[in-house]
Amino acid sequence: MTADMDAQTRRVYLVLLLAPLVVLAFVYLYPLSRVLWLSVTVPTPGFGNYERLLTSSAIQGVIWTTVRICVLTTMLALVIGYAIAYAAVHLRGWRGELLLFFVLLSFWLSVLIRAFAWLTLLQSRGVINTWLMDFGLIDAPLALIRNEFGVVLGMVHYMIPYAALPLFANMRGIDPRLVPAARGLGAGPVQSFLKVYLPMSLPGLISAGILTFIFSLGFYVTPALLGGGKTLMISEYIAVQINDTLNWGLGSMLATTLLLSIFALLAVMSIFVDLRKVFGVK
Amino acid sequence: MSASITLEHVTKSYGRHLAVDDVSLDIPAGRFVTLLGPSGSGKTTLLMMIAGFARATAGRILAGGRDITNEPPERREFGMVFQGYALFPNMTVAENLAFPLKIRGVARETVAQEVKRMLELVHLQSLGGRYPRELSGGQQQRVALARALIFNPKVLLLDESLSALDKKLRAGLQEELRDLHARLGTTFVFVTHDQEEALSMSDEIVIINHGRIVQSGAPKALYNGPRTRFVADFLGRANFIEGTVSSVSGQDFSYAAGGQSLRQALPTGAPAPGLGGTVSLALRPEKLQVLGEPVPAANAVPAEIIRVTYEGADYHIRATTPLGPMQAIVPSGMGAAEPAPGDNVWLSWNEDAAVVLADDR
Numbered sequence: 001m002t003a004d005m006d007a008q009t010r011r012v013y014l015v016l017l018l019a020p021l022v023v024l025a026f027v028y029l030y031p032l033s034r035v036l037w038l039s040v041t042v043p044t045p046g047f048g049n050y051e052r053l054l055t056s057s058a059i060q061g062v063i064w065t066t067v068r069i070c071v072l073t074t075m076l077a078l079v080i081g082y083a084i085a086y087a088a089v090h091l092r093g094w095r096g097e098l099l100l101f102f103v104l105l106s107f108w109l110s111v112l113i114r115a116f117a118w119l120t121l122l123q124s125r126g127v128i129n130t131w132l133m134d135f136g137l138i139d140a141p142l143a144l145i146r147n148e149f150g151v152v153l154g155m156v157h158y159m160i161p162y163a164a165l166p167l168f169a170n171m172r173g174i175d176p177r178l179v180p181a182a183r184g185l186g187a188g189p190v191q192s193f194l195k196v197y198l199p200m201s202l203p204g205l206i207s208a209g210i211l212t213f214i215f216s217l218g219f220y221v222t223p224a225l226l227g228g229g230k231t232l233m234i235s236e237y238i239a240v241q242i243n244d245t246l247n248w249g250l251g252s253m254l255a256t257t258l259l260l261s262i263f264a265l266l267a268v269m270s271i272f273v274d275l276r277k278v279f280g281v282k
Numbered sequence: 283m284s285a286s287i288t289l290e291h292v293t294k295s296y297g298r299h300l301a302v303d304d305v306s307l308d309i310p311a312g313r314f315v316t317l318l319g320p321s322g323s324g325k326t327t328l329l330m331m332i333a334g335f336a337r338a339t340a341g342r343i344l345a346g347g348r349d350i351t352n353e354p355p356e357r358r359e360f361g362m363v364f365q366g367y368a369l370f371p372n373m374t375v376a377e378n379l380a381f382p383l384k385i386r387g388v389a390r391e392t393v394a395q396e397v398k399r400m401l402e403l404v405h406l407q408s409l410g411g412r413y414p415r416e417l418s419g420g421q422q423q424r425v426a427l428a429r430a431l432i433f434n435p436k437v438l439l440l441d442e443s444l445s446a447l448d449k450k451l452r453a454g455l456q457e458e459l460r461d462l463h464a465r466l467g468t469t470f471v472f473v474t475h476d477q478e479e480a481l482s483m484s485d486e487i488v489i490i491n492h493g494r495i496v497q498s499g500a501p502k503a504l505y506n507g508p509r510t511r512f513v514a515d516f517l518g519r520a521n522f523i524e525g526t527v528s529s530v531s532g533q534d535f536s537y538a539a540g541g542q543s544l545r546q547a548l549p550t551g552a553p554a555p556g557l558g559g560t561v562s563l564a565l566r567p568e569k570l571q572v573l574g575e576p577v578p579a580a581n582a583v584p585a586e587i588i589r590v591t592y593e594g595a596d597y598h599i600r601a602t603t604p605l606g607p608m609q610a611i612v613p614s615g616m617g618a619a620e621p622a623p624g625d626n627v628w629l630s631w632n633e634d635a636a637v638v639l640a641d642d643r
Contacts, residue, residue: 180335181368183355185382186433192356195381199372 036256042249049253059237059254066234069148069223070216073155074163077212078205080156081163085204088164089171100168103161111158115225118154119145122226146228154222162215163208166278170204207278210269214262234258284469285346285436286311287332292341294327294493301327303493304341309486311346314463314470318480319490320516326441328490329473333362333439345436358437361430361468365442367422369414375425376401376410382433400428403462420451424458431462437469444479456483477517481505489513505566507549509640514564521565521608523636527555534633537561540604544581547634555638562639569635570610572599572621573628582630583608590621597621603629 039049052059084103088096106114121127124141132138144150178200182192220235227233234254241251266275287309294302302324309315317325330336332343334355343351350358369378376397383393401407404424414422423443430438440459444452460483463470474480480487481501488498489512497504497513508514511522525537525544534547535555546563548554555561576582585601585608592614599610599621610629612621621627 175366175368175371177364177366177368178370180355181362181364181370182381183335184333184360184362185429186356186359186385187381188354188356191385195385196370 035252036259037252038248039253039256042252049249050257052250052253053257062232062234062237065148065232066217069151069155069231069233070213072152073159073216074209074213076152076156077159077163078167078209081160081167081208081212082201082205084160084164085167085171088168089174090176103164106157106161111221114158115154115222118150118157118226122150122153145226146230148227148231150226150228151223151231151233154226155216155219158219158222159212159215163212166208166211167201167204170201170207174200203273203277206269206273210266210273210278214265217258217262283346283436284311284467286344287437287469287471288342288344288347289328289332290342290344292328292331292338292343294324294331294336295339300493302331302338305490305493305495306341307488307495307498309469309471311469312467314460314472314483314485316472316474316480316484316487317490318474318477318487318517321475323490324493325473325475325490327493329439329441329471332437332471333360334358359433359435360437360439361433361435362439363423363426363430363441363443365445367414367426367443369422369425369429371414373413374410375406375412375414375417378414378425379410379429379432382429386433396432400432403431404428404458419447420455423447423455427459427462431466431468435468437471440470440472442474443472445474445476452479459483481517487517489516491516507637508564511562511564511639514637514639519567519609519611521567521570521605522639523563523565523605525561525563527557527559527561530554530557535561540583540606542583542604544583545633546636546638548638549634552638563636564639565608565631565636567598567609568596568611569631570608570612571630572610572612573630576628577630580630580632581635582628585627585629587621587623587625587627589623601627601629 040047042049053063084099088099088103090096091099119126122144123129124143126144128144129138129141133141144153174197178196179192182196183189187195218235219233220239223231223233224236224239227236235258238251238254238258241247241254269275269278287307289305289307292302292305293300305328317328319325327336331338334350334353338351341351342349345358345360370381373381379397379400380393383396388396397410398407401410404427406421406424406428409417409421414425417425426443444455444459447455456479459470472480472483484501486498487501487504489496489504491512497509499507504513505517508517508520514520514522523539523544525539527535527537528543529536534545536543536545537555538544546561571577572585572587573582583603583605585603587599587601588607589600591598591600595614596611597614597620599612601608601610608629
């Protein structure tokens with residue numbers, strides 16, 4: 001906003017900003033707060049639902065599974081995304097653009113379609129198991145879904161663009177002569193990467209890591225389909241509480257916990273990085 | 283110790299494009315050699331092959347007699363100053379300078395001493411704690427130079443290093459670079475497209491065009507004895523005269539150009555041009571005199587001044603003559619009458635002032 005903007009223009013902008021805020025407050029923030037309110041009122045007023053975090057081994061198991069899967073997914077997506085972004089930045093001419101196009105292409109496929117596509121490939125009578133058995137490489141089908149392997153595979157596949165794009169933006173800002181400069185000064189290829197390129201790409205890695213991890217925490221469709229009820233993540237567990245067992249208090253307690261954890265995570269990260277940059281505000 | 287560099291039939295092709303075409307060159311140890319050429323001439327590609335960042339398609343590169351054609355850059359022990367400097371932005375000036383020493387596992391106290399010594403050498407004592415972005419262009423340039431020299435490289439390579447700086451700063455750094463070269467005795471290979479820079483700094487200039495060496499030699503010899511029209515034109519300013527040889531004696535010959543009869547001395551040992559053949563000559567504008575009357579002993583052509591540009595120390599004069607448009611540079615400080623457009627004058631030059639060019643078109 002420029003300093004010489006007159007008061008009337010300012011007022012117009014304010015009204016334009018307020019209008020969507022009011023709508024959001026009524027149709028989103030209010031219902032959300034009502035749901036979250038349930039966590040301290042249903043079935044009885046108090047923090048009984050939150051006590052379950054400490055006492056219920058089932059809930060602790062779900063949280064542990066969720067954190068484990070999300071950390072693994074984030075790490076794998078970062079490694080693969082890093083490689084893709086690096087290649088896209090350093091390939092000459094159209095090749096880099098083509099690579100980026102394929103990364104963006106996956107944005108167009110809904111998460112549901114992708115999960116079903118993985119099912120087709122991975123289930124016991126799916127494409128991969130059938131081929132492997134036809135070629136006589138295995139006798140019995142491999143367990144590729146209904147376990148963490150399937151869930152992580154599907155989630156990593158979904159998260160790669162979210163990891164690759166912030167890294168790509170970051171790497172494009174790194175002077176391509178820095179690594180040659182390090183080599184010229186006596187550093188080998190590995191040393192040049194570790195001492196010069198990696199530190200320069202660290203802000204990108206942190207941004208991509210935060211985005212990927214937070215997105216992963218809320219995954220629902222992919223774990224539900226590829227985990228097949230065996231590998232239970234927190235979103236699916238919440239859905240079960242709300243839809244099936246009608247345990248609304250417990251479900252909304254977990255939702256509140258998830259939301260607050262994410263805010264806490266962002267608060268901690270904001271000490272190390274400028275969050276406005278991570279989310280592209282700046 | 284500084285090392286010599288030898289290129290043997292070095293070629294670099296990108297697909298069908300020949301960036302460097304069969305270049306052989308000997309750079310003796312301790313010399314300051316400039317690779318000079320227009321942009322796209324292949325001079326930077328040549329430097330990148332010497333540095334090890336580009337691999338020669340054919341030919342050999344030797345350093346101190348040892349074949350380094352396929353050696354990775356980090357093993358060559360050459361310092362390099364990149365265009366744009368390529369300082370590490372996440373490190374301070376001192377950390378940038380320490381980088382090559384830390385990589386070599388030099389003890390911490392020695393590193394600190396060396397960094398201090400280099401900072402003094404490039405007059406940046408107080409800036410060790412700053413980050414590159416907090417420095418001016420000239421200071422960044424000095425940091426890059428210090429970083430490339432701190433590990434006592436055998437050769438220092440400089441890629442268009444001064445081009446981004448303004449003229450005054452550049453002149454200062456040119457002097458510093460010459461001083462450093464004299465003090466350290468390291469072989470310097472400098473790439474530039476700036477002919478003035480090349481003339482003022484180098485022991486030897488290698489002129490490159492279309493991926494080939496066109497001519498090489500000491501700055502003075504090259505300026506006064508260009509073999510081709512390209513060299514005469516690229517290195518300084520020149521008038522070009524086309525003529526037909528009318529008579530030949532032992533030391534000189536006469537030729538006709540634009541209806542004028544002119545004489546030209548031959549340097550000792552130079553072959554005389556064939557009678558009746560065409561000759562092409564280059565004539566430096568500062569070797570012309572602008573006179574009111576013709577001088578009998580020298581060449582002279584009538585001219586009408588069409589433009590005069592005052593350049594401080596000199597007047598730059600453009601004139602039309604029977605030989606075509608010509609330019610002359612005369613000193614402004616001699617108290618002579620100020621030349622003006624429309625003046626009818628004589629342009630005069632001595633028999634040995636012009637240079638006979640090889641036919642390179």
